[in-house]
Amino acid sequence: TKERSIKYDAQKDIYYDFFKELDEATALLKANMTRVSFADKDLIYQGDNARWLRFANSLRLRLAIRISNVEPAKAKQEAEKAFADGVMTAVSDGAYIKTSAEFPHGLNAHIGRNNTRMSATMESLQKGYKDPRISVFWSPAPSDGQYRGIRNGLSIAQQNLAVHARNNLSTVGLKYSPTTSSVTPMVCMYASEVYFLRAEGALNGWNMGGTAKDLYEKGIEISMNEHGIANAATISAYVNGTTPASALNDMFNSPPLTNVPVKFSTDITVQREQIGTQKYLALFPEPHEAWAEIRRSGYPRFYPLLFSQNPDIEPNKMIRRISFLDREIIANGEAVKAAVPLLGGGPDNVATPLWWDKNPK
DSSP states (O other), rough: OOOOOOOOOHHHHHHHHHHHHHHHHHHHHHHHHHOOOOOOTTTTTTTTTHHHHHHHHHHHHHHHTTTTTTTTTHHHHHHHHHHHHOOOOSGGSSEEEESSSOOHHHHHHHHTSOOOOBBBHHHHHHHHTTTTTHHHBBOOTTTOOOOOOOSSSOOHHHHHHHGGGGSOOOOBBBGGGGGGTSOEEEEEHHHHHHHHHHHHHTTOOOSSSHHHHHHHHHHHHHHHTTTTTTOHHHHHHHHHHOOOOOOOTTTTTTOOOOOOOOOOOSSSHHHHHHHHHHHHHHHHHHHHHHHHHHHHHOOOOOOOOOSSSSSTTTOOOOOOOOOOOOOHHHHHHHHHHHGGGGGOOOOOTTTTTTTTOOOOO
């Protein structure tokens, strides 16, 4: 293969360009609010430009929070701009891609391979918090009807133990099963996420149109609604819950993931963990944003790997980025070599954090 040379941009430049592109997109949307764009060919908003504008502003807010640990002044500016221009506030504002028999839900189809299980992290949090979404996200273990997760990083021998057989663990719920792959929409962005973004922004001292507590609690309520839970008493009981995460009844005697409850604390450090943890739960089953947020904020806490095959990753650490692929090194080697210093001094491996990944923990 002939080597090409396509240079890499610095991540800071890319993020600043995101904001520039959002400026251009929102200006165009505002100039065409009464026009229907693509109509039924628009699989998310069916051509409703007002809803696209709310999505664009919500995306701006997400990106502002993403860079808040490394560029706080720019983050504040962009976040307040997003809120002032109008972000998602209702379940119906959420961005979902319509599925069909010809265009099924990718996760649901993947689940048909029968290799997806509930994590120990989810079990500890959802059981401890008495989370009513647990029956939406997961199905009980066939052997005893209990919700049971599994630790990450098991050795091959541990994976093959009877206690870790498929029958003894939970997989995803009906909403994410192959039988509903043509009905369950694919998530681009939940409205509940936007409330958690605003709650964190409020903790930062930004104008987010409410207190961190109120926005946090509204985020939980909207997340419950997004998963079909509307009973006010059920939601209130969760919001005001004082129980910590659960210890696991597993072969490793795994302790509770955290002693932090759902009920909003008066301690700002605890508040940040609560917002990060509840946002993580609300993002299910969208993995990419959850991975970004756990890297950026450090929340939720996670169990260390029981075993790591990668010498670059210690058991109590997690992958921070995807290293350059071999085929990219072969085909675009000079550009890759020039891009490595843009990582900020770290080597080209999965343990080197990205530009925005300045986890304060």
